[in-house]
């Protein structure tokens with residue numbers, strides 16, 4: 001059984017900062033933990049807009065705090081995000097993520113991240 005607490009991750013190697021300052025990802029579960037997915041407690045900082053396109057991963061996201069929106073760049077649809085909103089990028093959907101206030105998101109990735117990934121210029125993480 002794996003038991004971890006956020007307070008033990010903050011400030012350590014599993015606490016990954018976006019080089020552009022848009023988000024902070026506290027990586028609770030990673031590839032080497034062997035569960036087939038990763039799970040992160042992620043903060044999207046207020047006032048940011050981030051291009052995301054996970055070509056090599058599927059991501060499920062559950063909002064537990066803050067307010068923002070996601071714009072699907074294939075369709076132009078904009079969906080508000082608040083506490084209790086889930087979205088799943090089942091089509092590797094290219095999108096813009098905007099945080100009106102600080103968003104707190106629980107993110108899961110399949111395949112799992114290995115730990116230190118940050119976004120490339122196209123908004124993706126490298127292939128596993």
Ligand code: 9YT
Nearest residue numbers: 023025040042061105107
């Ligand atoms: C929602 C989202 O994808 N935010 C960017 C950070 C990423 N989810 C992560 O690695 O925690």
